[in-house]
Amino acid sequence: MNEHDSEMLAGMLINLGYWENPVRNQADVILINTCSVRENADKRFFGTLGQLKKEKRNRPELVVGVCGCMMQQQHVVDTLKAKYPWVDLVFGTHNIHEFPLLLENILNERKKLVSVWDDGEEIVEGLPVHRKHPFKAYVNIMYGCNNFCTYCIVPYTRGRERSRNPEEILKEVQKLVADGVKEITLLGQNVNSYKGPKPDRVTFALLIYALNKIDGLERIRFMTSHPKDLSDELIQAYVDCTKLCPHIHLPMQSGSTAILKRMNRKYTKEGYLALVEKLRNAVPDIAITTDIIVGFPGEKEEDFEETLDLVQKAQFDSAFTFLYSIRKGTPAEKYGEQIPEDVKHQRFSRLVEAVNSISVEKNQAHVGRVEEVLVEGQSKTNRNALTGRTGGHKLVNFKGGKDLIGQIVKVRIIDSTTFSLTGSLE
Ligand code: 5AD
Numbered sequence: 001m002n003e004h005d006s007e008m009l010a011g012m013l014i015n016l017g018y019w020e021n022p023v024r025n026q027a028d029v030i031l032i033n034t035c036s037v038r039e040n041a042d043k044r045f046f047g048t049l050g051q052l053k054k055e056k057r058n059r060p061e062l063v064v065g066v067c068g069c070m071m072q073q074q075h076v077v078d079t080l081k082a083k084y085p086w087v088d089l090v091f092g093t094h095n096i097h098e099f100p101l102l103l104e105n106i107l108n109e110r111k112k113l114v115s116v117w118d119d120g121e122e123i124v125e126g127l128p129v130h131r132k133h134p135f136k137a138y139v140n141i142m143y144g145c146n147n148f149c150t151y152c153i154v155p156y157t158r159g160r161e162r163s164r165n166p167e168e169i170l171k172e173v174q175k176l177v178a179d180g181v182k183e184i185t186l187l188g189q190n191v192n193s194y195k196g197p198k199p200d201r202v203t204f205a206l207l208i209y210a211l212n213k214i215d216g217l218e219r220i221r222f223m224t225s226h227p228k229d230l231s232d233e234l235i236q237a238y239v240d241c242t243k244l245c246p247h248i249h250l251p252m253q254s255g256s257t258a259i260l261k262r263m264n265r266k267y268t269k270e271g272y273l274a275l276v277e278k279l280r281n282a283v284p285d286i287a288i289t290t291d292i293i294v295g296f297p298g299e300k301e302e303d304f305e306e307t308l309d310l311v312q313k314a315q316f317d318s319a320f321t322f323l324y325s326i327r328k329g330t331p332a333e334k335y336g337e338q339i340p341e342d343v344k345h346q347r348f349s350r351l352v353e354a355v356n357s358i359s360v361e362k363n364q365a366h367v368g369r370v371e372e373v374l375v376e377g378q379s380k381t382n383r384n385a386l387t388g389r390t391g392g393h394k395l396v397n398f399k400g401g402k403d404l405i406g407q408i409v410k411v412r413i414i415d416s417t418t419f420s421l422t423g424s425l426e
């Protein structure tokens with residue numbers, strides 16, 4: 001979502017006549033779009049900002065702006081005011097559409113501006129987007145989250161759930177397809193809770209059925225879905241909608257039912273596993289990926305072993321693994337029994353090892369198969385190689401000409417590693 005916000009900010013700048021300059025000390029405007037989900041990104045933000053202080057001293061006419069979900073936290077804005085007074089512009093996620101106006105004010109009046117809206121009831125449609133790829137696009141379908149997982153900052157920074165009108169979504173996707181987009185990724189903190197307006201109350205699954213009918217659109221993806229809301233209707237959509245890619249990102253967070261309860265996740269270890277089985281029964285080759293947090297307050301060795309056990313049983317294609325980090329203002333901040341850093345790190349290594357050994361086997365199973373791959377670009381390490389993604393979202397490297405970028409091609413898989421596949425064009 002943060003990446004897509006950046007695409008919109010870039011779109012607004014381009015509309016104003018700016019262009020992207022990769023050389024930082026030549027830019028007239030530097031804008032940092034922040035993420036507050038984990039501590040690392042938070043630290044990196046202040047590090048990057050510190051580096052910019054000298055730049056701003058050398059070139060006072062430079063405009064430095066900061067935005068994104070960190071700005072929705074009062075303590076961050078207070079720190080910026082106290083310690084980084086040279087920052088010109090501060091705005092949040094709820095008023096991202098105001099950016100061109102705010103920038104114009106800065107340029108005209110040369111006065112520092114802080115404008116962060118507490119809430120974003122209205123959905124602003126039609127913001128310009130500067131997409132990274134011409135053939136694939138992100139499409140927001142809803143904003144905010146009502147789940148209040150006890151470790152998570154998102155409900156406080158992105159506000160309550162608001163769904164876009166399905167007609168607006170369909171119109172946007174039709175326009176994207178007319179522009180050459182083949183693959184869309186529907187975005188929302190919890191896409192399963194998508195609900196169109198009364199009286200139809202279009203569900204997330206029905207939205208997918210409608211998108212599946214759009215001529216010229218080839219692939220539909222989405223993220224992220226919460227296990228507690230994964231409906232049978234959505235599982236059926238995987239069976240019926242040929243454009244819906246056989247991949248689901250289904251964050252498990254922990255394998256311990258006791259920890260899941262403390263996290264306020266509203267499902268059990270057995271419930272999660274039952275969902276995995278249901279998905280695989282309906283779509284045998286579905287790729288399942290996940291997010292896992294280690295070291296949540298109160299996590300005992302037995303709880304962690306439950307996580308390892310669920311990883312073994314669920315057989316994820318891959319997983320994003322995170323060390324729990326305290327987020328200010330969340331319920332878990334006040335929980336006792338915070339886990340010592342060394343214990344967290346040891347568990348993290350054991351988890352990564354378990355996850356990776358399954359990824360190796362999962363990828364190995366693709367060798368010999370022919371996969372459809374959307375070619376995304378040239379490989380970063382080998383200019384003669386192309387890279388793309390299968391329907392199951394696996395990264396594939398293979399030899400081919402640049403002219404194939406943006407096309408869906410058939411590739412025979414000949415080798416695999418933990419994180420990618422190698423193939424040859426059929
Ligand atoms: N600490 C560690 N990981 C977190 N996530 C969210 N909040 C935290 C936190 N405080 C992880 C969850 C979520 C992913 C986007 O980030 O696994 O699914």
Ligand code: SF4
Nearest residue numbers: 145147148149152154
């Ligand atoms: Fe955060 Fe939970 Fe909402 Fe996901 S579902 S954004 S983890 S509160």
